[in-house]
Amino acid sequence: MGGASAAWADQPVERGIDFQPAATPAMAHIHSFHAFVLPIITVISVFVLALLLWVVIRYNRKANPTPRMFTHNMLVEVIWTIVPVLILVAIAWRSFPLLYEQERAPPAALTIKVVGNSWFWQYEYQDLGVTVASNRLPEEEARAQSRPNLLAVDNPIYVPVGENVSVLITSNDVIHSWTVPAFGVKQDAIPGRVNQGWFNVDRPGIYYGQCSELCGINHAYMPIEVRAVSREEFDRWVVSQGGTLADAAPAAAQPAPAPSAPAAGASPTR
Ligand SMILES: [Cu+2]
Numbered sequence: 001m002g003g004a005s006a007a008w009a010d011q012p013v014e015r016g017i018d019f020q021p022a023a024t025p026a027m028a029h030i031h032s033f034h035a036f037v038l039p040i041i042t043v044i045s046v047f048v049l050a051l052l053l054w055v056v057i058r059y060n061r062k063a064n065p066t067p068r069m070f071t072h073n074m075l076v077e078v079i080w081t082i083v084p085v086l087i088l089v090a091i092a093w094r095s096f097p098l099l100y101e102q103e104r105a106p107p108a109a110l111t112i113k114v115v116g117n118s119w120f121w122q123y124e125y126q127d128l129g130v131t132v133a134s135n136r137l138p139e140e141e142a143r144a145q146s147r148p149n150l151l152a153v154d155n156p157i158y159v160p161v162g163e164n165v166s167v168l169i170t171s172n173d174v175i176h177s178w179t180v181p182a183f184g185v186k187q188d189a190i191p192g193r194v195n196q197g198w199f200n201v202d203r204p205g206i207y208y209g210q211c212s213e214l215c216g217i218n219h220a221y222m223p224i225e226v227r228a229v230s231r232e233e234f235d236r237w238v239v240s241q242g243g244t245l246a247d248a249a250p251a252a253a254q255p256a257p258a259p260s261a262p263a264a265g266a267s268p269t270r
Contacts, residue, residue, distance in 0.1 A: 010182040011148050011208045020182045023207060023228070024199045026102050027184030033098050037091060044087075102184060105198040108166035110159065116169075116176030116189035116211065119218035123157045130243035132157050136221045151208040156225035160234040161204050169195045174216060180209035180224055188213055201228035 010020050022028040058064065113124040123132045134153040142149040159165045169178045171189040179186040183199040201207070209224035229237070235245055 010205055011151055022184070023182040023201050023203060023205065024184055025202070026098075026199065027182060029098050029101060030184045033094055036094055040087065040091065102197070105166045105196050106164050108198060109163040111166045111168060112157070112159075114167050114169045114178050114189065116171035116173075116178065116215070116222075118173050118216055119211075119222040121153075121176075121178070121211075121222060121224060122172075125238070125243060128238050128243040128245065130238055130241040132241065134223075134225065136223055148208065150220065151210070151223045151225065153223055153225040156206070156227050158227045158229055158234050158237040159199075159201060160231045161201050161228045163231070164198060164200050166196065166198045169197060175213050176211045176215045176222070177213035178209070178224065179212035180207050180226060182207045183209075183226075185209075186212055201226075204228050204230065 010023060012020070019027075019031060019034065022031050059067070110125070111127065113126060115122040115124070120133055120135045123130075123134065125131070132155050134155050134157065136150070137145075137147065137152040137154050139149050142152045145152070167178065167185065167187070169187045169189045170193060171191045173191060175191070176189040177186060178189055178197070180199070183201065185197040185199055187195040187197040189195070205228055207226045207228065209226070211219055211222045211224075213219075215222075238245055
C-alpha cells in the first residue's frame with residue numbers, strides 16, 4: 001500500500017486533544033461515557049476551587065481575626081457524605097457495563113495471540129498458521145512512504161472488518177501494553193499471564209497504536225499497526241503470509257470446543 005494509504009488512517013492529529021474517532025462499538029461507548037463524566041468532574045473541580053477561594057478570602061487571618069472554634073456540623077457532614085456517594089453511584093452505573101463490554105469477549109471469528117517483546121510485537125494467528133513480527137518502520141522509510149513515523153510498522157497485521165476479533169495478550173519479557181485507541185483496547189501484556197481483549201472494527205482503515213506501559217529504553221519504538229480490510233482482502237493476506245484459510249463460516253456460531261474430556265488437563269499456567 002503506498003502513500004495514499006494515509007488518507008484512510010486513524011492516527012493522532014496535530015494539536016489534537018480529543019479521542020481518535022471510534023472504530024468499534026466499545027470505543028463509541030467510551031466516547032459517550034467520557035461525555036457523561038467530563039461535565040461532572042468539571043463541576044466538582046470548579047466547586048472545590050470556589051470553596052478554596054472562599055475560605056482563603058473570607059477566613060484568612062486579616063478578614064477573620066478571631067475564628068470560631070466549633071468542630072462538628074451534622075447537616076454539613078451528612079451532605080458531604082451522601083452527595084459524593086450518589087455521584088459515584090451514578091458514575092458506576094455507566095462505567096461498570098462499559099468495563100464489562102470491554103472485558104467480555106464475544107464468540108470471535110478470529111483469535112490473535114499478541115506477544116510483547118523488547119521491543120516489537122509478535123502476532124500469532126494460530127488457527128490460520130500465520131505469524132507476524134511487527135517492527136517499527138525506520139524513519140527514512142516511513143517518510144519515503146508518507147507513513148507516520150513512530151506509528152508505521154514493517155509488517156502490519158490485518159483483520160476483517162465487521163467481525164469479532166479476540167486478542168490474547170501476553171509478553172515474553174517485561175510488561176508491555178497493547179493499545180489501539182480507535183478500538184478502545186488497552187490491555188497489559190504480562191509475562192506468564194494472558195489478558196484478553198476484543199474488537200469489531202466497523203469500517204476499513206489503518207489503525208495505529210503504541211505500547212502503553214513503560215517497558216524500557218525502546219518503549220517509544222514498538223508501534224502497532226492494524227489494517228482492517230474486507231474479508232476477501234483479509235483472506236488474500238492470510239494466503240500471502242503462507243497461512244491456510246479456515247473454512248469455518250465467519251461470525252462464529254461456533255459452539256464451545258466440544259467437551260473432549262480433560263479441558264482441565266491443561267496445566268493452569270501462572
Ligand atoms: Cu513495551
